[in-house]
Amino acid sequence: MDSVQNFPDKIIDFHVHLFPDKLFDAIWKYFASTYGFNILHEIHYQECIDYLTKQGVEYIVYSNYAHKKGIAKDLNKWNLKVLDEYPGLYCFAAYHPDDDDALAMARDLLDHPRILGFKLQLLVQMFYPDDERLFPLYEMIMEKGKRLLLHVGNGPVGNSYVGIENFRRLLERYPDLPANVAHMGAMEYGAFTELLDRFPGIFLDTTWAFLPRSGLMFDQKVEVLENHKERILYGSDFPNLIYPREEEINCLKGFYLSNDFYQRVFRDNGLQLLGK
Numbered sequence: 688m689d690s691v692q693n694f695p696d697k698i699i700d701f702h703v704h705l706f707p708d709k710l711f712d713a714i715w716k717y718f719a720s721t722y723g724f725n726i727l728h729e730i731h732y733q734e735c736i737d738y739l740t741k742q743g744v745e746y747i748v749y750s751n752y753a754h755k756k757g758i759a760k761d762l763n764k765w766n767l768k769v770l771d772e773y774p775g776l777y778c779f780a781a782y783h784p785d786d787d788d789a790l791a792m793a794r795d796l797l798d799h800p801r802i803l804g805f806k807l808q809l810l811v812q813m814f815y816p817d818d819e820r821l822f823p824l825y826e827m828i829m830e831k832g833k834r835l836l837l838h839v840g841n842g843p844v845g846n847s848y849v850g851i852e853n854f855r856r857l858l859e860r861y862p863d864l865p866a867n868v869a870h871m872g873a874m875e876y877g878a879f880t881e882l883l884d885r886f887p888g889i890f891l892d893t894t895w896a897f898l899p900r901s902g903l904m905f906d907q908k909v910e911v912l913e914n915h916k917e918r919i920l921y922g923s924d925f926p927n928l929i930y931p932r933e934e935e936i937n938c939l940k941g942f943y944l945s946n947d948f949y950q951r952v953f954r955d956n957g958l959q960l961l962g963k
């Protein structure tokens with residue numbers, strides 16, 4: 688076989704970032720000065736959506752996060768505006784547990800049919816996943832049938848708030864937690880993949896884990912991917928990339944996994960979580 692047959696024409700990208708223009712500019716500046724990352728596509732939200740749509744992305748699921756206390760409210764106002772502007776768009780909204788009316792805000796947002804839940808970027812937000820300040824949020828999310836998107840792995844850089852041990856503690860408390868783990872759990876790929884067998888609510892997204900030049904390439908056997916194809920979601924991290932998004936797609940295609948793998952990871956699993 689020299690090419691993937693039946694690769695879906697229209698795909699779902701479950702991990703895109705959209706921020707208000709000024710905040711995006713500040714984030715790209717920070718990436719450049721802190722990590723030496725020169726983002727390939729410094730384009731703002733409308734151009735991002737146009738670009739991905741032209742590349743065959745049928746549904747975009749984007750997120751943003753509150754890197755500090757006090758900004759989630761405005762970010763979420765912006766999210767509601769963007770969701771109104773683009774009826775095919777889905778969002779993991781911003782949350783910070785120290786904001787005054789954080790839970791009331793969360794409750795209102797979760798009533799929106801295209802807000803899937805919340806993004807927590809634990810590396811940047813600097814709290815533990817099993818911080819008890821988050822328990823009421825987790826319980827509300829489960830009660831309302833929504834999800835989390837978590838950056839909880841220690842790659843490309845880590846600190847004490849991320850990593851498998853912290854996440855395991857959370858899952859011991861909430862074994863049914865519905866959460867997408869960004870970057871397949873990089874760099875602890877084996878340990879995060881094993882969670883899929885024990886915890887039914889966990890999905891892993893592919894962002895950055897299949898970029899061969901990134902230094903965080905997925906290091907498990909490809910059979911692991913085939914065996915867990917029902918629990919893996921394609922995500923690009925667009926536009927916050929320093930390598931073209933096609934490299935990730937081509938890397939995955941180059942494993943010559945089953946047609947079913949590509950159909951599920953690039954489309955059907957995403958549709959299932961969107962309730963379509």
Ligand SMILES: [Zn+2]
Nearest residue numbers: 702704869924
């Ligand atoms: Zn991301």
